[in-house]
Amino acid sequence: MLSGYRTNVRPSGPGGEVSGLEPHIVVRDLTMAYGSNLIQRDLNFSVNRGDVFIIMGGSGCGKSTLLRHLIGLQKPAKGSVFCDGVSIWGADSKERDALLRRCGVLYQSGALWSSMTLAENVALSLEQYTDLSPARIREVVSFKLSLVGLRGFEEYYPAEISGGMKKRAGLARAIALDPEILFFDEPSAGLDPVSARLLDDLILELRDSLGATIVVVTHDLPSIFAIGNNSVFLDATTKTMIAAGNPKELLERCENVTVRNFLTRGEAGRA
């Protein structure tokens, strides 16, 4: 069932030109809650194709919950999330599967399956969704791991590698199926500044070369300014979004005290 919002769906793929204006994900009147506990209400924003879209806000404002709604892990209390015009929760299971197949997610801790090697972690979705031969899958896995700088680590288990490597392996798993949309939950959390910067560069490189739309949940300011070209700011007090737009422009123009305080690490409040 396709309901509500519709957009012109164009064929896309790696290396495709990025228009930057065509809505890829649309959030309409979204209200999120855990039972009677309201998290955020009346969220309305669009993520354009090719955007690096930042979901930002203070701790506990519901950033990760919003991400769970965008990837279909949690049902909205009210409102809808559309991906290429298809409502995630209005779609039947086949459509939902097809939508999720086009998405890759990097979780905060990497969320690698600990009983599998890195190669097996990356290969699982390929085995699940494609008819590729084992030899082809091995080649793709090796290539994906080389993209994130982990060539030669195929047979390692997650427990045998560092936190930063786990994150990169998680990214290799997220891009296994050449997704159109990549979601990142706190990608730089727990990484040293150099590794965080390298991961930011990798995210931009993947956006440019794969032509993917990127959605990042973070409150890491250097990352926000380095990679984001569009954003939404969630506020824990008013329980709704209080700003949206390019983070650098928000820093220059936004007059909301909470947003300014956040983007200046509290300097605006002291002045």
Added chain:
Amino acid sequence: MSSSPESAPDMPGRLELERLSDGALVVVVSGRWTLDRELPHADQLLTGIEEGPKADILSFDGTRLSGWDSGLLITLVRIVEYCSQAHIAVDRNGLPKGVRRLLELAFAVPGNKGGKETQQLPLLARVGATAINQWLSFLAVLDFLGEITIATGRLFTGRAKFRRLDLWLAIQECGADALPIVSLISVLVGLILAFVGSIQLKTFGAQIYMADLVGIAMVRAMGAIMTGIIMAGRTGASFAARIGTMQVNEEIDALQTTGVAPLDFLVLPRIIALTFMMPLLTLYADLMGGLGGLIVAVTGFDISFREYYNETKNTLTMTNLGIGLFSSLVFGFLISFCGCLKGMQCGRSASAVGDATTSAVVTGIVSIIVATAIITVVCNAFGI
């Protein structure tokens, strides 16, 4: 996805090798190169390069590509790697921009050349390594036992730090919460013993002795063993999983750095709770087993409740009961010891928690059986 007017969007992916007059090689990739369709392999092309005259440079022509994904990239990676080994320079400019960037990314970091050491040791070395590991495991068990003894000493001198609430919760978990499953299993074991015994006893009209059979079997051994097995699967596993998960979440490290001994805080309450609840549960299991035998006797063999009760009362001795309760005390300690030991030894991953839980149950059950064998032999030696 890039497209070209020269190629139909659904043309299959093709890979061709051209040799220019100056000896340079051109690899022409055309059509749609996506993983959802059959793609050409690089092998034939690489053989062509190898068998032909030596070239200094190889370039790509991707102008007739109508679509691509990782399917194209894995083929190109093979060609580029081959050229690197064959000292042939590669010009990637003829490829689409996205492909070039991804190739640069793939070769940006040199691979982990050593790879993972998966050297297969000779048989003798493996036997030796296994023996050493077993010995180290045995030492670890002794070490844990020693630490528990010291912690018990701290408990009796009032220096052990744990929350009384945790002890009561553990007692509830090991006691009252286990009653339903202990009831079910014990009644069924009593039923089974009575039925199996009745087959032989009926042949010479001695059905009344099924009360003796069920009573002695349950009170002396089966009540304690069955309760032990239930508690190993239920509570021993739970101890290992909970402590193991705390290990994964670094909660045990946090306890240590706070100055609280994890053994006092996590292990002692659990060992005390299960060790002292097991005899009570066993007593309850004995009663339930007797009830199972009674049901069979009354409903299937025309024996009255009073007859069954009197026969059971006459046959049971305090010695039987004492052996059963002593066994249960030992089992309680062994199960909680194995559960806590495996939890504390747990690694720092989800699969390690699973392994610890499995190991706790297996070790718990094996130790119950071994302990039963030892107690039986000792009782036999002393004529008890």
